[in-house]
Amino acid sequence: MNLPHTTVLSATSVPATASVPAHCAVQLTVTNPPAKDQVRIGVWLPTENWNGRFQGTGGGGFSGGSPTATPAAALRDSYAAAATDAGHTGGSGSFALNPDRTLNWQLIADFGYLGIHEMTVTGKALVKAFYGGSSFYSYFNGCSTGGRQALMEAQRYPSDYDGIAAASPAVNWTKFHPAQFWGQLQMMLSGNVVAPCKLALAAEAAITACDPRDGVTDGMIGDWQGCRFDARKLVGTTTDCGTFTAADADLVNKIWEGPRDAEGEFLWYGLERGANLQSLNNSANGTQLPFGVGLEWFRYFLLQNPGWDWRTMTYDQYLLLFQQSVLQYQAVIATDDPDLSAFRDAGGKVAFWHGTADPLIFFRGTVDYYQRLEAAMGGTKQTQKFARFFVAPGVGHCGGGQGAAPTNLLDAVVNWVERGKAPNQLTGQRNDSAGNPVLSRPVCQYPLVARYKGHGSTSEAKNFTCASNYR
Known part of the structure; x- marks a missing residue:
């Protein structure tokens, strides 16, 4: 490969194991001259049974992502996948400062938006070269900072992804x-x-x-x-x-x-x-x-x-x-621009959810963003043609809590993009400490709520329906 300002550090053929299928693992760095930044990127390419899809992944907190950690789940689902550190290693915010305590605006931009975009462009170029074709679907999947990165892609780079799945998104970052x-x-x-x-x-x-x-x-x-x-x-x-x-x-x-x-x-x-x-x-x-x-x-x-x-x-x-x-x-880095018209016009689809019991990122901030999105995009019906927001009562940050967290967000986005079937609700589930399901609920589109039908177990989703709120 010969990509602008990109250095391939390694390309390794990795045999199958009991938990991860065989794949080609590539490590790269991208720079942004004249800056001396180094955006580290990892790309993993299944050598068998590729599903014709590319999946970009995100990070958490001040971590841009994990470019050296094999994305086992994505590979098991036959995705080609990519991750990036977004220009700095580790989860500290100290990257923002130069040694003389001036702000390092290049690294701030890398973390804010540029690193994920460069990961996407690089990863898609490798997919195209490795599999010898130009036709494949691209998806982004992330939670927390990864959810912010997901929506930043829709806001800044509307043609990067066909579909975006975001959970507990850290939008409204500056507030x-x-x-x-x-x-x-x-x-x-x-x-x-x-x-x-x-x-x-x-x-x-x-x-x-x-x-x-x-x-x-x-x-x-x-x-x-x-x-x-x-x-x-x-x-x-x-x-x-x-x-x-x-x-x-x-x-x-x-x-x-x-x-x-x-x-x-x-x-x-x-x-x-x-x-x-x-x-x-x-x-x-x-x-x-x-x-x-x-x-x-x-x-x-x-x-x-x-x-x-x-x-x-x-x-x-x-x-x-x-x-x-x-x-x-x-x-x-605010990631709160409600104008997704370019993403909509590019044919993109985005679905995101937030738990009401999130103890770190304020749930109503995401409600606020979605309400502004609807106002900017022509109202509920027009917005739901390409963007849908789901509320998970009692669920914590990216999961946990007493509620039922969505289990099928990315699958729902794939089904929407490739089959035109927009998700009206998600499947939510809570497991016990042994991993056994103890509660299932429909996770409804805002502002709908899960209403009990009046009969059957209150632990089973089939006994609830999404309806207007309780007021």
């Missing part, structure tokens, strides 16, 4: 990272660190109060739009970590409400009632433990100071940094 810090800031400013068992009590109490609203008591909040549980109802409750106080209730309500400015005006969304509150607002023995990815966003990207002590932050500084985050990085 939700400062928002992840909101609870920690409020606890610090108030001098009251809410203990983990009190946070757990609040989440459990919200579930208990709102769970029956959908007609089925099953340990999760199906009517997420109608749940408005107030933590003040818990004041005076005795816990293993002390009595739940009015100050505790005020802080929990602020976490659920989300960041507000000095006039009380909305900045961003909070966590849903029923989501685990400890991931972003954790503490140990009264010492606060901020979420690492959000903390690194402040240190490396905004303040350009790796040693910054977050405990020195004031409310006024927080508001300024929130504005800076949006203004400085909107163009490169």
Whole structure:
């Protein structure tokens, strides 16, 4: 192969094993002159039974992906696949700074959008050369940062993929990272660190109060739009970590409400009632433990100071940094552009889902993005011709929680692209610790919800139907 600014590091014929079929593994680097960046890319090409499809994969947190880790699942499904580190190794946000603490805008762009595009162009070129044909389907499949990368491809490079599957997408990046810090800031400013068992009590109490609203008591909040549980109802409750106080209730309500400015005006969304509150607002023995990815966003990207002590932050500084985050990085990494007309016109199809109990990325931010997408694309009917959004009640970040997480998103996208059958709902499932299914539910398109038909087991999807919301 002779590709622009690309070096092939290795091409290895890998024999079949019990878990992975035989394939050709290729490692490459791509540079962007005059920068001295190195975007590492891995491409894996089945040597037998290729299904005629290419699958791009994404990363998580500040990791662009895993270009040296064999994508066993994709290969078992007979895909040619690719991954990239998006210009830096590891999962730290420190790549954003040069040694002199100036911003490395090339690596920021590599991570924000360019690395995945270069992986896609390179991977598709190898597929074309290896299999000797130009006709194949291309799909992107990712969760969290991978979900952001997926939607960034649709926004910036609308012809890269025929179909896109995105889960728990980290869109609205420039807003939700400062928002992840909101609870920690409020606890610090108030001098009251809410203990983990009190946070757990609040989440459990919200579930208990709102769970029956959908007609089925099953340990999760199906009517997420109608749940408005107030933590003040818990004041005076005795816990293993002390009595739940009015100050505790005020802080929990602020976490659920989300960041507000000095006039009380909305900045961003909070966590849903029923989501685990400890991931972003954790503490140990009264010492606060901020979420690492959000903390690194402040240190490396905004303040350009790796040693910054977050405990020195004031409310006024927080508001300024929130504005800076949006203004400085909107163009490169926000991934919230609702104009997907070029992707639509290229024939692309995208499906994405988000769990209401996501403890890291604010679920309503994705709802907000989809609502703006509908407004930009001509309304619900026009938007659903190429883009569909599914809500998974009670599901955490990329899975987990008490709800039933989608199991067939990529397959649904493939069926939509290749057979014209748009997914009206997804299949959701929750397994026990041994991997055995214990709950199945339809995962419905927003704003529809899974309604119990009134008969049969409430653990089986066949006894539910997607219908209008509970209001």
